[in-house]
Amino acid sequence: MLFVNLPVKDLAASRRFFTALGFAFNDQFADEKMEAMIIGPETFAMLLTEEYFATYTDKKIADTGEVTEAIFALGVESRRRVDELAEAAAANGGALSGETKDFGFVYTRAFTDPDGHLWEATHMNFAATQ
Missing domain, CATH: 3.10.180.10 (2,3-Dihydroxybiphenyl 1,2-Dioxygenase, domain 1)
Structure with missing residues (x-):
């Protein structure tokens, strides 16, 4: 656990x-x-x-307005879910952080929660790596 x-x-x-x-x-x-x-x-x-x-x-x-104490990456089932999480974060008191990263087999968007903790929603397409 x-x-x-x-x-x-x-x-x-x-x-x-x-x-x-x-x-x-x-x-x-x-x-x-x-x-x-x-x-x-x-x-x-x-x-x-x-x-x-x-x-x-x-x-x-840690003062998350000044420093990043960690990045909490959440693996999700699809690119669509990555976008849903990022947009929901921005619409509910969080903020988008940085640019969308699209490496073909990995798609990631970052956002902060209301306390400034940095989260990433990430979809990995393992089939595309083979």
């Missing part, structure tokens, strides 16, 4: 944003401090309020 923990400023706004992108949540692992966004059968993004996130580390929380 993989749990990626992300600090967020407004937990309800983050849930609305990712719900608009089509993600579901596991409410068994939710309270006023965190939400468990389901990415896959054994993969979750744990959205934690900044205050709660800070209890897990002695380091400063």
